[in-house]
Amino acid sequence: xxxxxxxxxxxxxxxxxxxxxxxxxxxxxxxxxxxxxxxxxxxxxxxxxxxxxxxxxxxxxxxxxxxxxxxxxxxxxxxxxxxxxxxxxxxxxxxxxxxxxxxxxxxxxxxxxxxxxxxxxxxxxxxxxxxxxxxxxxxxxxxxxxxxxxxxxxxxxxxxxxxxxxxxxxxxxxxxxxxxxxxxxxxxxxxxxxxxxxxxxxxxxxxxxxxxxxxxxxxxxxxxxxxxxxxxxxxxxxxxxxxxxxxxxxxxxxxxxxxxxxxxxxxxxxxxxxxxxxxxxxxxxxxxxxxxxxx
Amino acid sequence: xxxxxxxxxxxxxxxxxxxxxxxxxxxxxxxxxxxxxxxxxxxxxxxxxxxxxxxxxxxxxxxxxxxxxxxxxxxxxxxxxxxxxxxxxxxxxxxxxxxxxxxxxxxxxxxxxxxxxxxxxxxxxxxxxxxxxxxxxxxxxxxxxxxxxxxxxxxxxxxxxxxxxxxxxxxxxxxxxxxxxxxxxxxxxxxxxxxxxxxxxxxxxxxxxxxxxxxxxxxxxxxxxxxxxxxxxxxxxxxxxxxxxxxxxxxxxxxxxxxxxx
Numbered sequence: 001x002x003x004x005x006x007x008x009x010x011x012x013x014x015x016x017x018x019x020x021x022x023x024x025x026x027x028x029x030x031x032x033x034x035x036x037x038x039x040x041x042x043x044x045x046x047x048x049x050x051x052x053x054x055x056x057x058x059x060x061x062x063x064x065x066x067x068x069x070x071x072x073x074x075x076x077x078x079x080x081x082x083x084x085x086x087x088x089x090x091x092x093x094x095x096x097x098x099x100x101x102x103x104x105x106x107x108x109x110x111x112x113x114x115x116x117x118x119x120x121x122x123x124x125x126x127x128x129x130x131x132x133x134x135x136x137x138x139x140x141x142x143x144x145x146x147x148x149x150x151x152x153x154x155x156x157x158x159x160x161x162x163x164x165x166x167x168x169x170x171x172x173x174x175x176x177x178x179x180x181x182x183x184x185x186x187x188x189x190x191x192x193x194x195x196x197x198x199x200x201x202x203x204x205x206x207x208x209x210x211x212x213x214x215x216x217x218x219x220x221x222x223x224x225x226x227x228x229x230x231x232x233x234x235x236x237x238x239x240x241x242x243x244x245x246x247x248x249x250x251x252x253x254x255x256x257x258x259x260x261x262x263x264x265x266x267x268x269x270x271x272x273x274x275x276x277x278x279x280x281x282x283x284x285x286x287x288x289x290x291x292x293x294x295x
Numbered sequence: 296x297x298x299x300x301x302x303x304x305x306x307x308x309x310x311x312x313x314x315x316x317x318x319x320x321x322x323x324x325x326x327x328x329x330x331x332x333x334x335x336x337x338x339x340x341x342x343x344x345x346x347x348x349x350x351x352x353x354x355x356x357x358x359x360x361x362x363x364x365x366x367x368x369x370x371x372x373x374x375x376x377x378x379x380x381x382x383x384x385x386x387x388x389x390x391x392x393x394x395x396x397x398x399x400x401x402x403x404x405x406x407x408x409x410x411x412x413x414x415x416x417x418x419x420x421x422x423x424x425x426x427x428x429x430x431x432x433x434x435x436x437x438x439x440x441x442x443x444x445x446x447x448x449x450x451x452x453x454x455x456x457x458x459x460x461x462x463x464x465x466x467x468x469x470x471x472x473x474x475x476x477x478x479x480x481x482x483x484x485x486x487x488x489x490x491x492x493x494x495x496x497x498x499x500x501x502x503x504x505x506x507x508x509x510x511x512x513x514x515x516x517x518x519x520x521x522x523x524x525x526x527x528x529x530x531x532x533x534x535x536x537x538x539x540x541x542x543x544x545x546x547x548x549x550x551x552x553x554x555x556x557x
Binding site: 003004005007008010011012014015017018019021022024025026027028029030031032033036090093094104106107108109110111113114115116117118121122123124125126128130131132133136140165168222226227229230233234248251252255256261264265268269271272275276279 | 297298299301302305306308309311312315323324325326327328330369370372373375376379380381382385388391392395396397398399400401402403404405406407408409410425426428429434446449450453458459462484487488490491494495506509510512513520522525526528529532533536537540541544
């Protein structure tokens with residue numbers, strides 16, 4: 001460990017800007033959100049009334065809110081399962097020391113750099129019930145032309161597919177890195193012992209991937225819950241009839257379209273509890289296997 | 296083989312979008328869908344650009360650059376403090392910064408909007424950049440990187456009488472270029488993709504960011520089915536991050552894996 005510089009006071013100056021930004025734009029608004037949950041705002045923000053835990057009571061008895069929670073978990077769960085399964089297969093395919101494999105890696109990973117809004121726009125185009133490619137294929141093959149926009153479960157499928165596609169790259173990156181860390185000797189020893197591919201996968205590779213799988217479960221969940229707003233905004237606006245009204249979308253709608261500040265803040269607080277839970281789980285599990293990158 | 300098919304399948308949506316961007320309104324609404332390039336050429340791109348996307352693209356480049364640079368600077372300074380200084384409350388402050396990773400935008404957005412408006416920062420580039428300048432991820436990345444640098448260097452610097460800032464500027468930074476590159480790339484793409492905060496805080500069109508341009512196009516489309524225009528918007532929106540990604544994708548994989556795995 002490097003010997004330290006003696007000018008201790010300087011450390012505080014170096015940290016000051018970061019601490020300031022954290023206090024002002026991170027801690028303060030989060031704290032204020034908590035206090036806002038205790039008020040109802042009337043007359044378009046001109047009057048605040050203390051209502052104790054009424055906002056929460058209203059939330060927990062609201063069919064719309066409970067639907068939005070359910071939708072969020074279904075959307076997240078399905079997207080994650082699909083995306084991680086496909087990504088693992090892709091990572092295995094990409095884990096070959098072949099020349100030019102890099103091109104395939106780039107081609108498969110890069111959709112992750114797209115925003116949810118861009119992905120949403122592209123897939124809105126493909127899923128368009130009247131002239132989209134997907135319905136053309138479905139009609140040619142199965143003679144069906146589903147209405148992806150006006151039927152609840154179909155809209156949900158639409159956003160699940162979009163999210164799965166978009167997140168493949170992210171999962172592939174981590175799976176590929178993990179696969180490449182598996183010591184060759186382990187796999188070769190298994191071969192010597194007569195293991196076939198499937199056995200190698202289940203008994204050696206998969207167990208060694210468990211930390212990565214766990215990590216990705218948490219990170220994907222956070223992405224689905226907290227960063228997918230743009231997709232919903234462009235593709236479905238929460239509809240039809242709340243079928244894709246994920247928690248984040250409803251929260252923003254209640255807070256900024258309906259001016260129900262306290263109500264929206266209560267939703268924020270619940271989301272906060274969720275992200276804390278995800279993060280703590282992640283730290284607990286990761287803490288046991290901290291490795292600083294490298295070989 | 297399987298790999299080629301997979302890669303093609305994954306690229307198909309984007310390829311279709313690219314082809315679709317050259318369709319006229321008529322061609323875009325043909326059924327069966329037209330999968331050959333259309334006759335609108337780059338007309339849709341020009342329309343999208345004039346519609347506002349051009350301006351938004353410039354705004355976003357500006358904002359993304361400012362945040363990337365700002366975040367890197369602040370993270371470097373903070374990492375310098377954590378690795379090369381001992382001071383009271385060091386662990387506390389570290390945890391303090393660490394915890395901010397649990398405050399994603401939706402959790403504070405109502406209060407944040409309130410705060411920014413009451414500071415009279417609403418609808419400004421300042422509001423679009425300032426909240427993003429602190430980064431636990433960046434600090435982690437640099438801290439980890441600095442710790443891998445031989446301590447003999449810091450000792451030598453002090454023997455030479457160099458202060459911490461000169462040490463940072465002349466030794467640490469040159470040795471951290473790949474980490475800086477990786478972070479710059481992640482941050483640029485992250486800012487490029489921002490949707491929710493610009494949506495809430497920006498009300499004037501000429502300051503708006505690129506992702507919101509897509510929303511504008513799609514909303515205008517509601518009755519018109521101008522898919523060619525929408526796809527042109529999509530291509531415009533995805534080119535800069537793609538360009539940066541391809542340029543630095545080696546860095547990306549190293550740096551991102553390091554940063555996210557904490």
